[in-house]
Amino acid sequence: MRIDLHTHSTASDGTDTPAELVRNAAAAGLDVVALTDHDGVGGHAEAIAALPPGLTLVTGAELSCRLGGADGVGVHMLAYLFDPAEPEFAAARELVRGGREPRARAMVARLRELGVPITWERVAELAKGAVGRPHVATAMVELGVIDTVSDAFTPEWIGNGGRAYADKHEFDPFDAVRLVKAAGGVTVLAHPMAVKRGACVPEGAIAELAAAGLDGIEVDHMDHDAPTRARLRGLAADLSLLTTGSSDYHGRNKTCELGEFTTDPEIYGEITRRATGAFPVPGAGG
Numbered sequence: 001m002r003i004d005l006h007t008h009s010t011a012s013d014g015t016d017t018p019a020e021l022v023r024n025a026a027a028a029g030l031d032v033v034a035l036t037d038h039d040g041v042g043g044h045a046e047a048i049a050a051l052p053p054g055l056t057l058v059t060g061a062e063l064s065c066r067l068g069g070a071d072g073v074g075v076h077m078l079a080y081l082f083d084p085a086e087p088e089f090a091a092a093r094e095l096v097r098g099g100r101e102p103r104a105r106a107m108v109a110r111l112r113e114l115g116v117p118i119t120w121e122r123v124a125e126l127a128k129g130a131v132g133r134p135h136v137a138t139a140m141v142e143l144g145v146i147d148t149v150s151d152a153f154t155p156e157w158i159g160n161g162g163r164a165y166a167d168k169h170e171f172d173p174f175d176a177v178r179l180v181k182a183a184g185g186v187t188v189l190a191h192p193m194a195v196k197r198g199a200c201v202p203e204g205a206i207a208e209l210a211a212a213g214l215d216g217i218e219v220d221h222m223d224h225d226a227p228t229r230a231r232l233r234g235l236a237a238d239l240s241l242l243t244t245g246s247s248d249y250h251g252r253n254k255t256c257e258l259g260e261f262t263t264d265p266e267i268y269g270e271i272t273r274r275a276t277g278a279f280p281v282p283g284a285g286g
Helices: 018-027 044-049 087-097 100-113 120-127 132-140 175-182 203-211 225-240 266-273
Strands: 003-007 034-037 056-065 073-080 184-191 216-220 242-245
Touching: 003 018, 003 056, 003 073, 003 216, 003 225, 003 266, 018 100, 018 225, 034 242, 044 056, 056 087, 056 132, 056 242, 073 175, 087 100, 087 184, 100 120, 120 132, 175 203, 203 225, 216 225, 225 242
Parallel strands: 003 034, 034 056, 184 216, 216 242
Antiparallel strands: 056 073, 073 184
């Protein structure tokens, strides 16, 4: 089985619609794909309706978190197979999503102050819905300010703490674990040692999150080199955490491909065993 547990669609900051994403996942030879758009579940229904035979969909979300308050470390938490209608968690996701447009507008304003001739109208056009930093970055690429979308996610531009960075409301990661668990879901810390994205999650904090109910760590990821993956595997073993691998696919917004990194079938089986809020959805004939 080939299992990719971290992808994004146009319901957040990917370039494939949810329907295109599942079709492309099947074409890439995947057996299981998770749709984990940022802080929301708006793409799930379309993905399920378009699910090809032989492909199973894991519903999920990638939650925007911050450890240690406004000046703390950014944390991304993958949440799988939770009940999307559970009231407390649904309300918390909506609060986070509601801050995305004001944040993007603030970054556009700061970029303009830095001399970048970016416009809000173009960023909104690129987003076609939920707006995020990759849409701002794409507009910067179009203007020739940077060469790639990834170049925007640095201190020079809109990376965490960067010159044009703007805060938004985010989950406390410990609250995120609690909310996901209460909604019957499973939590995996996304790319926790992606150094080029900025400050990383301290190992001590990962241990505290594990004690609070965190299920796993995303180990095999394009932003983790081989020594980092080895270090994370050792940490996961020490903390009895599951280890996953995923592409973090965003379509044209990133260079990674569907299935570039995958999750072991036994780990996937354990994730589905632990989940009680929702169940994987098999495509017709899957």
